[in-house]
Each structure stands twice: as structure tokens, then as C-alpha cells.
Amino acid sequence: xxxxxxxxxFIQQQAGKLLEQTLTHTGLTFxxxxxxxxxxxxxxxxxxxxxxxxxxxxGFAGVMQTIPSIALxxxxxxxxxxxxxxxxxxLFLYALLPIVRNTYTGIRGVDPNVTEAATGMGMxxxxxxxxxxxxxxxxxxxxxxxxxxxxxVGVATLAAYIAAxxxxxxxxxxxxxxxxxxxxAGAIPAALLALLFDWLLSLLQHINIRKARKTLYALPVAFLxxxxxxxxxNTYSGKMLAGFTPEFxxxxxxxxxxxxxxxxxxxxxxISDMIMYKAAYEKKLDVISGSxxxxxVKAFDLVVLEDDKHIFPPYYAAPIVREETLQKYPELEPALxxxxxxxxxxxxxxxxxxVDYLKQNPEKVAKDFLVAKQLWKPAGKGDKGSxxxxxKIFGDGxxxxxxxKMLIEGHTGLTAVTKTGLGGTKIVFDAxxxxxxxxxxxxxxxxxxxxxxxxxxxxxxxxxxxxxxYDYVSxxxxxxxxxxxxxxxxxxxxxxxxxxxxxxxxxxxxxxSDFTKYVNxx
Amino acid sequence: xxKLEHVSKFFGPEKKxxxxxxxxxxxxxxxxxxxxxxxxxxxxxxxxxxLLEADSGQIFINGQEIQGLPGEILRRNIGYVLxxxxxxxxxxxxxxxxxxxxxxxxxKERIHNRVITLMDKLHLPAAYATAYPQQLSGGxxxxxxxxxxxxxxxxxxxxxxxxxxxxxxxRISVRKEFKSLDEISHRTIILVTHDVEExxxxxHRICLMNEGRIQQLGTPAELIFHPVNDFVRSFLDPQRLQxxxxxxxxxxxxxxxxxxxxxxxxxxxxxxxxWNALEAITHEPVTVVYEQEQKMIDGNGLxxxxxxxxx
Ligand SMILES: Nc1ncnc2c1ncn2[C@@H]1O[C@H](COP(=O)(O)OP(=O)(O)O)[C@@H](O)[C@H]1O
Ligand SMILES: [Mg+2]
Numbered sequence: 001x002x003x004x005x006x007x008x009x010f011i012q013q014q015a016g017k018l019l020e021q022t023l024t025h026t027g028l029t030f031x032x033x034x035x036x037x038x039x040x041x042x043x044x045x046x047x048x049x050x051x052x053x054x055x056x057x058x059g060f061a062g063v064m065q066t067i068p069s070i071a072l073x074x075x076x077x078x079x080x081x082x083x084x085x086x087x088x089x090x091l092f093l094y095a096l097l098p099i100v101r102n103t104y105t106g107i108r109g110v111d112p113n114v115t116e117a118a119t120g121m122g123m124x125x126x127x128x129x130x131x132x133x134x135x136x137x138x139x140x141x142x143x144x145x146x147x148x149x150x151x152x153v154g155v156a157t158l159a160a161y162i163a164a165x166x167x168x169x170x171x172x173x174x175x176x177x178x179x180x181x182x183x184x185a186g187a188i189p190a191a192l193l194a195l196l197f198d199w200l201l202s203l204l205q206h207i208n209i210r211k212a213r214k215t216l217y218a219l220p221v222a223f224l225x226x227x228x229x230x231x232x233x234n235t236y237s238g239k240m241l242a243g244f245t246p247e248f249x250x251x252x253x254x255x256x257x258x259x260x261x262x263x264x265x266x267x268x269x270x271i272s273d274m275i276m277y278k279a280a281y282e283k284k285l286d287v288i289s290g291s292x293x294x295x296x297v298k299a300f301d302l303v304v305l306e307d308d309k310h311i312f313p314p315y316y317a318a319p320i321v322r323e324e325t326l327q328k329y330p331e332l333e334p335a336l337x338x339x340x341x342x343x344x345x346x347x348x349x350x351x352x353x354x355v356d357y358l359k360q361n362p363e364k365v366a367k368d369f370l371v372a373k374q375l376w377k378p379a380g381k382g383d384k385g386s387x388x389x390x391x392k393i394f395g396d397g398x399x400x401x402x403x404x405k406m407l408i409e410g411h412t413g414l415t416a417v418t419k420t421g422l423g424g425t426k427i428v429f430d431a432x433x434x435x436x437x438x439x440x441x442x443x444x445x446x447x448x449x450x451x452x453x454x455x456x457x458x459x460x461x462x463x464x465x466x467x468x469x470y471d472y473v474s475x476x477x478x479x480x481x482x483x484x485x486x487x488x489x490x491x492x493x494x495x496x497x498x499x500x501x502x503x504x505x506x507x508x509x510x511x512x513s514d515f516t517k518y519v520n521x522x
Numbered sequence: 523x524x525k526l527e528h529v530s531k532f533f534g535p536e537k538k539x540x541x542x543x544x545x546x547x548x549x550x551x552x553x554x555x556x557x558x559x560x561x562x563x564x565x566x567x568x569x570x571x572x573l574l575e576a577d578s579g580q581i582f583i584n585g586q587e588i589q590g591l592p593g594e595i596l597r598r599n600i601g602y603v604l605x606x607x608x609x610x611x612x613x614x615x616x617x618x619x620x621x622x623x624x625x626x627x628x629x630k631e632r633i634h635n636r637v638i639t640l641m642d643k644l645h646l647p648a649a650y651a652t653a654y655p656q657q658l659s660g661g662x663x664x665x666x667x668x669x670x671x672x673x674x675x676x677x678x679x680x681x682x683x684x685x686x687x688x689x690x691x692x693r694i695s696v697r698k699e700f701k702s703l704d705e706i707s708h709r710t711i712i713l714v715t716h717d718v719e720e721x722x723x724x725x726h727r728i729c730l731m732n733e734g735r736i737q738q739l740g741t742p743a744e745l746i747f748h749p750v751n752d753f754v755r756s757f758l759d760p761q762r763l764q765x766x767x768x769x770x771x772x773x774x775x776x777x778x779x780x781x782x783x784x785x786x787x788x789x790x791x792x793x794x795x796x797w798n799a800l801e802a803i804t805h806e807p808v809t810v811v812y813e814q815e816q817k818m819i820d821g822n823g824l825x826x827x828x829x830x831x832x833x
Contacts, residue, residue, distance in 0.1 A: 120571060120597060120604065
């Protein structure tokens with residue numbers, strides 16, 4: 001247990017990556033704002049002339065703005081796949097409203113006496129636009145561009161979810177890995193970028209436009225330059241493309257292990273696990289970092305590559321519970337233990353498949369399962385107390401939380417409330433430590449590597465033995481946090497590299513070593 | 523020079539802003555469109571440079587139907603002064619003045635010279651060339667507006683309440699200055715105002731309008747001494763005495779004036795108005811020479827002559 005690495009150390013070690021992410025982030029922001037200016041300003045001009053169009057156009061842009069960013073990114077995937085294209089389009093749609101609206105307001109706000117004079121002196125519409133309306137509306141238009149830029153610096157962090165890169169990789173990686181330094185290394189530069197661009201554009205907005213026409217001409221050039229940052233990185237090449245989650249990217253038992261133990265160097269996109277499986281199925285990605293019991297493995301016909309050098313530690317699921325709660329309600333532990341031995345890997349995959357892919361309700365899936373195992377009983381009076389069950393937003397969490405609720409209510413006099421969707425490991429674990437929940441299902445490997453951040457020698461010595469890992473985390477959690485690991489349920493939701501079944505068969509790839517050999521000989 | 527034939531303009535089916543108006547303005551003449559606000563003066567003016575299209579009737583400039591000309595070309599050849607100046611806030615004074623010449627693609631040198639000349643003639647200090655309109659006083663802004671209208675030397679000048687935004691004192695002095703400008707003396711001008719005194723001072727002829735129709739069109743003297751209807755009479759009544767004095771010239775009263783007893787001193791001419799004469803004779807009588815005859819003007823003689831003229 002040592003975590004004395006400072007933010008500064010982290011930034012120093014990851015300077016190259018941080019620079020790349022910052023450039024990508026800047027590029028994403030400015031490409032999309034540039035596009036929004038290219039479309040939004042003419043659109044604003046158009047609706048300032050054709051008043052009938054104003055309401056529908058502003059309405060459309062307004063609606064775009066109200067769609068939650070992550071949802072908008074999600075909508076883009078079926079249309080445009082993953083990577084920069086959908087990210088840029090989504091960011092573009094976000095930037096549109098402030099730019100269209102401000103162009104429209106700016107032009108409508110020009111003194112009618114002045115436009116009347118311009119026409120009266122014999123200016124054509126074009127001359128009036130270029131010499132009178134746009135210059136006079138410019139401060140307002142620039143304010144719109146400024147707003148759009150700042151919005152987009154923020155939204156662009158989400159681009160990391162769909163493999164478009166940017167500072168979101170560190171931010172979400174940091175959240176997933178409980179690594180504050182990593183999170184800050186993404187969040188601080190993102191905030192600084194927003195402040196910097198806001199400040200630069202505010203300077204521009206307040207300079208005297210009459211005297212600084214040249215600066216205005218320089219603006220598109222600067223935007224183009226900043227946009228081009230996006231094209232700089234991406235040095236790897238090769239036919240195979242990997243998509244790894246931000247979490248996987250930063251883990252010893254993830255990308256780092258693949259590099260050091262297997263020697264796998266592959267062009268990699270960082271991507272949200274929500275869309276990763278589908279992207280693999282649609283041949284947008286060739287190999288992904290899945291979790292072995294995920295329902296989508298079945299749904300999308302993927303195969304898990306065998307971890308022949310044992311870099312992925314065991315991830316046996318077990319409920320972890322506050323000791324205080326166990327002492328207060330001694331009947332709790334036996335109820336929770338009813339699940340032990342009932343779920344293996346393939347059953348868990350099947351359950352996940354029904355929830356994730358067939359969209360069945362997790363409560364229904366949980367109940368069906370308990371009924372089939374004859375573990376289900378109707379809820380008792382529940383007047384003895386209440387247990388708060390947490391879960392992470394992904395994978396098995398929802399189903400297990402639902403099962404535990406039913407077991408508790410059926411087999412004890414307690415009630416249970418579930419607080420599902422608590423985000424990544426860090427968030428849900430903090431909730432447990434801070435007594436906001438009483439228990440949640442966790443994996444032994446996560447406990448060892450993420451929560452305890454065990455020293456390298458310890459990890460190396462126990463990692464290949466699931467029993468030793470369980471014993472180590474049990475002891476450490478009891479000592480450090482007064483949290484008890486109950487018996488493992490039975491399935492191992494470990495990290496796994498997976499690829500399309502057809503591709504694996506075609507290339508005769510069964511293990512990660514096979515895959516590495518194939519990639520490296522390209 | 524400018525001819526309107528049965529021109530009408532409707533805003534909506536009910537609202538007749540301008541109703542069957544016809545008049546002609548001769549070259550070098552100043553016609554004033556006079557009337558209360560809302561009577562259709564601005565609408566009439568804006569149809570002449572086609573900022574508005576007439577719904578019916580025809581408008582000719584120099585014998586040519588303006589419908590046949592592209593609006594922009596037409597407008598570049600007509601000077602236009604707006605009531606609220608409409609100066610470009612983002613242009614310097616000299617850029618504002620040089621606007622139409624630059625639209626006509628004069629070369630820089632020529633534009634510059636023209637701007638300098640006009641600023642000088644309109645008593646705008648040369649230092650203001652690089653200032654912006656907001657930095658100028660109302661009177662100066664109005665002069666810049668006038669200079670802008672005159673810059674390309676258009677034969678026709680349309681002016682919409684050009685002195686309307688000025689305070690009364692500034693208005694009188696700017697008006698005086700305006701009358702004595704050589705830049706405007708040879709131009710054909712249509713000037714819109716609701717100020718009767720201004721109309722009588724500046725107009726060769728006055729077109730008095732009400733509710734979109736012409737009530738009377740004639741010289742100031744015709745309007746004040748021979749009103750064609752009650753509207754015209756009552757419109758002018760409040761300032762009748764002053765208007766009479768301003769519209770009557772010495773030569774109009776010549777036959778009723780007594781002969782002079784002393785030599786002419788050249789203070790007044792036969793073309794001077796009675797208003798000017800009254801100002802000149804406050805201390806002692808003045809002698810005027812007209813067609814080799816000398817007549818004396820003093821207070822009593824002038825009043826008697828006016829009374830005789832009116833009968
Ligand atoms: N664009 C317009 N739409 C509707 N009515 C108008 C418009 N412009 C002027 N009017 C109406 O036409 C009449 C004449 O207006 P205008 O020519 O501006 O009057 P004036 O200049 O004599 O004060 C007024 O009653 C005015 O309300
Ligand atoms: Mg008017």
C-alpha cells in the first residue's frame with residue numbers, strides 16, 4: 001500500500017500522452033466550432049432575412065442543445081460509427097445554437113436607421129451585409145463563438161467515450177481507476193483550456209473592430225491551425241485496431257500488462273464500454289477489452305482470447321459489507337451467502353445477456369433466477385431495519401443488487417433499498433466507506449489493484465492464485481476500512497481481450513500470444 | 523427634373539399612406555413637402571429613390587421612368603439625407619462622407635479631395651476626419667449626413683426632416699448656413715418637414731399634404747395669401763403674420779411704397795423679404811433701388827403697403 005505519487009509525478013511521467021490529449025482536445029473543440037461558424041453564421045444571416053425561417057431554425061438548434069451530451073454522442077454512433085466523426089458532429093451540433101442565435105440577434109440589433117441609410121446610399125444587399133451588418137454585429141457574433149468554444153471544451157471530454165480521444169481519457173480513466181492524479185491530470189488542463197480560450201476570445205471581442213480588421217482575418221487561420229492539432233497524433237499504423245476502455249488503458253492488468261508481458265503494440269482507441277462491443281461486432285474495432293461475463297459477449301458473437309500468460313488477475317465477485325452493519329444485523333450474512341455457488345461464468349453471461357441485450361428488467365431477471373433456484377420468498381414485514389445496497393453502473397451490479405434485495409427481504413425481517421448506478425469503482429467505494437451505503441458487490445481483483453493499490457511484489461506473488469488474492473483483500477479491507485468480504489459468489493468476471501468469433505477462426509487466433517504474434521508480424 | 527404622376531402607396535388594404543399624388547420639380551428648384559406627422563411625406567420621398575415601390579402611378583427623373591433603373595444605381599445618383607442621420611457608427615467621418623463615391627469606385631485621391639472640400643464648406647474641422655460620428659455634436663453629425671449626401675455631386679437631393687433632430691437654436695443657424703451653401707444652390711431638392719417656418723424659409727414652392735393627399739402646391743406667398751381651402755388656411759394661421767412677412771418681398775409691394783427722400787445705402791434689395799426689411803429698419807428708414815426708382819421703407823410705410831397688398 002503506497003500511493004505517494006504526486007500529481008506532478010504523474011504529469012511528468014505521462015507528459016507525452018497529456019500533450020497528445022490536450023492537442024486532440026483543442027483540435028476537436030476548434031474543428032467543431034469552425035464548422036459551426038461555417039454553417040451557423042450563414043444560417044443566422046439567412047434567418048435574419050427570411051423571418052419565417054427564424055423560429056424553426058432556432059428551434060432546431062435549441063433542441064440540439066437540450067439533448068444530454070452523452071446521449072447525443074450515443075445517437076451519432078449508429079449513423080457515423082465511432083471515433084472523431086461522430087464526436088465532431090455532436091460537438092458541432094452543440095456549438096450551433098449560440099452561433100446561429102447570436103448572428104441572428106446581432107444582425108437584427110443593427111440600428112434600422114443605419115441599414116436604411118446603407119440602402120439609401122446605394123449599397124447592394126451584399127455590400128450592406130459585409131460592410132455594415134456583419135461588422136456591427138461582430139461583437140455579438142464573437143460572444144456566441146466564445147460561448148460555443150467554452151461549451152465544447154467541456155463536452156469534448158465526453159469524446160473519450162466514443163474513441164475520439166481528448167482529455168476525457170484521463171478524466172474517465174482516473175474515475176474508473178480511483179486514481180485522483182490521473183483524473184486531475186485530465187480535469188485541470190480541460191478547465192485551463194476553457195479559461196484560456198474564453199480569455200483569448202474575450203480579448204478579441206473587446207478589441208476595436210474598426211481598427212483591428214486584420215485580427216479578424218487572422219481568426220479563421222488561428223482556428224484552422226488549432227483544428228489541425230487533431231491530425232497530429234496517431235502515429236501507430238497497422239490493420240488491427242483495438243478499442244480499450246479508459247479504465248483498461250491505465251491498469252497494470254490492462255494495456256500496460258499487454259505491452260510489458262505480451263509485447264503487444266497495437267493502434268488503440270479509447271472508448272466507452274457502453275459502445276465497445278457493438279463497435280467490435282460492426283467491425284469498427286478488431287479487438288476490445290471486455291469483461292468475460294458481459295452479456296454482449298454472447299449477443300455480439302465475440303470470443304474471449306485465452307490469457308495464456310496470466311496477466312489478468314482473478315475477479316471473483318463477492319458482496320463487501322460494512323462490519324458495523326453485519327454486527328447490527330447478524331441475520332444479514334447468512335441471507336447474502338445463499339447466493340454462493342449458484343452462479344458460474346456462463347450463467348452470469350446469460351443473465352447479463354438478458355438484461356443488456358434482451359432489455360429485460362434486472363429485477364425480473366433476478367427474480368426468475370432466484371425462483372428457479374428455489375431461493376425466492378415473498379418479502380417479510382421488513383420492520384427490523386433497512387439495508388442500503390449499492391452497485392456500479394455497469395455489468396453484473398444491477399442484477400446482483402436486485403438479487404440481494406430479494407434475499408434480504410425474503411429471508412430476514414429487514415428491508416433493502418438499492419442505489420444502483422453509482423458510477424465507477426471510486427464513487428461506489430467512497431459511498432461505502434462514508435456510510436452512504438451498507439454493501440455492494442465488488443471483485444477481488446479490483447479490490448487488490450484499484451482500491452488497495454497493492455505493491456508490485458505483493459501483486460506479483462499472489463496474482464495467479466485466486467484464493468490468495470481473496471485472503472489478501474479480506475484481511476486488508478478488514479484492517480483498513482472495517483469492511484468485510486463475504487464468500488465469493490463463484491463467477492470470475494475478469495478482464496479479457498475479445499474479438500469477433502469469425503475473425504478469430506479465420507486467423508486461427510485462440511490466445512493473446514497468438515494475437516500478439518499476428519499483430520507484430522504485420 | 524422630377525415628376526410624379528398619380529402616385530399612390532398603400533400599407534395594407536385600408537391604409538392609404540399616399541393617395542394619388544402628382545407634382546413636378548424643376549431643375550434647381552427646392553420643393554418642400556409639408557404636413558403633420560403621418561401625412562405621407564416620408565413615404566412619398568422614399569418612393570422617389572425606390573426605398574419603397576409605388577403601388578400605382580409613375581415617377582420620372584430627367585424624363586426617365588425610375589422603374590426601369592436598378593435601385594442601387596438610381597440611389598447612388600440621388601443624395602439622401604435621413605432624419606436621424608443614419609451615419610455608420612463604425613466608419614470615420616471621412617469614410618462616412620466618402621461612402622457613395624467609394625461605391626461609385628472613384629479613386630482614393632479624388633474621394634479624399636472631395637471629402638476635404640466638403641468638410642471645409644460645411645465648417646467641419648479637418649481634425650474630425652478621423653473621428654467617429656458618436657464623438658460629434660448633433661449639429662455636426664447632421665452636417666456630416668449632408669456632406670455624405672452631397673459627396674458624389676448628385677443633381678437631385680432628397681432630404682427627410684434634415685434639421686428635425688436639432689435643438690431650435692442650432693436648427694436656425696444650420697438652416698441659415700444651408701441656404702447660403704453654393705453646394706446646394708444648383709441642385710434639385712425635395713425637402714420634407716413638418717415645420718412651417720422652415721418650409722417658408724427654404725422652399726421655392728411648398729406642397730402641403732394631409733392624409734396622403736396634396737392640399738395645395740404653390741409658392742409660399744400663394745399659400746399664405748391665396749389658400750385654396752380651410753385646411754390650408756387653418757394650418758398656416760398660427761404663424762400667419764410671420765409667414766406673410768417671410769413670403770412677401772419688397773418688389774411685391776413696390777407700387778404701394780412711398781418715394782425715397784435720401785440716397786440708397788444698399789442694405790436691402792427688392793428681393794429681400796419683409797421680414798428682413800423689418801430687421802433692417804429697426805433704427806431708421808432704409809432706401810431701396812429697383813428698376814431705376816428709389817423708394818423709402820419705414821415701419822408705417824411698410825405696414826400700409828402690406829395692408830394695401832392684401833386688399
Ligand atoms: N412600413 C409601413 N407599414 C405600415 N404603415 C406605414 C409604414 N410606413 C408608414 N406607414 C404609415 O403610413 C403613413 C404615412 O407615413 P409617413 O410617410 O412616414 O408619414 P410622415 O413622414 O409624413 O410623418 C403613416 O400613417 C404611417 O403610420
Ligand atoms: Mg416622416
